[in-house]
Amino acid sequence: MIIEELEKLIDTGEKIDVEFKKSENDLNKDVYESVCSFNNRNGGHLFLGIVDETKKICGVNPSRIDKMIKDFTTSINNANKINPPMYLTPEVYEIEGKKIIYIRIPEGTQVRRLNGRIWDRTYEGDIDITDNAELVYKMYARKQSTYFVNKVYPNFGLDYLDFDVIRRAKKMAVSRVDNHAWVDMTEEEILRSSGLILSDPDTGREGITLASILLFGKDTTIMSVLPQYKTDAIFRVKNLDRYDDREVIITNLIDSYRRLMDFGKKHLNDIFVLDGDQSVSARDKILREIISNILAHRDYSNAYTAQFVIEKDKVFTKNSNLPHGHGELQLTKFEPFPKNPPISKVFREIGYADELGSGMRNANKYTKLYSGGTPKFIEDNIFEIVIPMDNVATLQVGPENTDKETNKETSKETNKETSERIIEIMRETPEISVKEIAQILDISVGGIRYHINKMKESGLIKHIGSTKRGKWIIYKE
Secondary structure, rough: OOOOHHHHHHHHEEOOOOEOOOOOOOOOOOHHHHHHHHHHHEEEEEOEEEEOOOOEEEOOOOOHHHHHHHHHHHHOOOOOOOEEEOOOEEEEEOOOEEEEEEEEOOOOOOOOOEOOOOEEEEEOOEEEEOOOOOHHHHHHHHOOOOOOOOOOOOOOOOHHEEEEEEEHHHHHHHHHOOHHHHHHHHHHHHHHHOOEEEOOOOOEEEEEEEHHHHHHHHHHHHHHHHHOOOOOEEEEEOOOOOOEEEEEEEOOOOHEEEEEEEEHHEEEEEOEEEEEEEEEEEHHHHHHHHHHHHHHHHOOOOOEEEEEEEEOOOEEEEEEOOOOOOOEOOOOOOOOOOOOHHHHHHHHHHOOOOOHHHHHHHHHHHHHHHOOOOOEEEEEEEEEEEEOOOOOHHOOOOOOOOOOHHHHHHHHHHHHHHHHHHHHHHHHHOOHHHHHHHHHHOOOOOHHHHHHHHHOOOOEEEEOOOOOOOEEOOOOO
C-alpha cells in the first residue's frame, strides 16, 4: 500500500474497517480483539502508533518495532491464543517523520476465536458475542454464504471429467426414484441442474466447479487442482505401531465412497438387527453415515488428510472442517449447517446420504443396535466421529493368514459355546433382556444380539411379546 492510500484511510478516522491503537512501546492488549473482529467480519485496517480519538500520529518507538512485530506474529500463530491461527505480515511506514505499523486483516472463511471467545466488529468497535447465541448463529451462517467447492475453472472443459462416472451416478439416481428429474437429461444438463457448472464471479467466464471435479473428475484432473487430496483407510488391530491393512484412496468421490465401504465391510462383522419389522445391516448403515460425512462435509481448502480408521475397540474418522462451534455435539441440541451443498445434493440424489442432519441421528441409532455404544461427534478444526465397537469389530477381521482354517474352526467353537450359554440362560429365565444376558456373560450388547440373530435365523429361538414384557421360546431341547 502506498503512503497516500494510508493517509486517506487515517483521515477518514475509525470505522467498521479501520482501527487505531496508540501502542508506542508495546502492543495494546486489545490489539488482538480487533484482529479477531476484523477477520470475523469483512476484514479491516489496523494502525499502531495513532491515537484513536484524535487521529494524531504519535508513532511507534523505533527501538521497539522489531520486538512488537515478533510478539504480534508469534501470538497470532499460536492456536492457544487465536484459533485457527493466522498468518499476517505487519508493515512499517513513515508518516510525518514518525514510524507506524500497518496490518491488513483479511476477511476469514471461518469463525475465529480469541482465547476461546468470539469477537465481531461493529461501528461501535469490537464486541464479544460469544454468549449471544443469535449473533453467533448469524456469523456462522454468513461465513457459509460462499463455498470453496464452488470455485470455477473456466479453462477446464467437460473432457476433464469422467462421463462414465456421471452415467453411473445417473443410473443410481434413476433406479431409486420413479420419473427422476435426471432420467432424460444429458450429462451436461445433470451438471448444470446440480450447480456444478457456474460463472466465475470475477471474470464472468463459465466453467466446471471444484465440486464437479471432485465428484466426477478424472484422477489426473483432481490431482492438478487439489494435489493434497486423499483419504487414508487404515485397519489396525494386531500391528498397533503401524497397521494390518491400509488403502490410500485418490479418486473421485463416487468411487471413493464405494472403496471406503468395501474396506469397512472387509474388516467389520455384518450383524443384522431389527429396525421395526425389517432386518437391516447395522454395519452398513453406520458406514454409510460416517463415510458420506468425511467425503461430503470435508473442508477441501485444507491439506489435512481425511482418515477412516478401524481399531479393536472403535472405528473413527477425521477430516478437516470449518467449525460452527467447538467440542462434542449433543444430539438434542445439534444445529446442522451445510458444508458443501453441491456435493451433498449429488450424494442425496444417488442414495449416499439423506437430508441434512440425519447422519448424526442414524449413526447414533444404529451404533446402539450394533455394539450397544454411543457414538461421539467432536466439532473442531478437525471433525471427528468415534464409533465404539467393543468386541463386535474383531470377530471376523483382517487379511488372510496361514492359520486361516485353524482360526475359522476356533471361531466356530467359540460361537457355538456362546450360543449354548445364551440358550441356557434363556431357558432358566425366559423373560430376561438382551442387556441382562450381556452382563451375565460379560459380552457387549451388540455381541449378544449377533448370536441371537444367528439363532433366530436358524430357527433355534424366538421372542414373543414386547421388549419389556415378552419372553424367549426355545425350540431346541
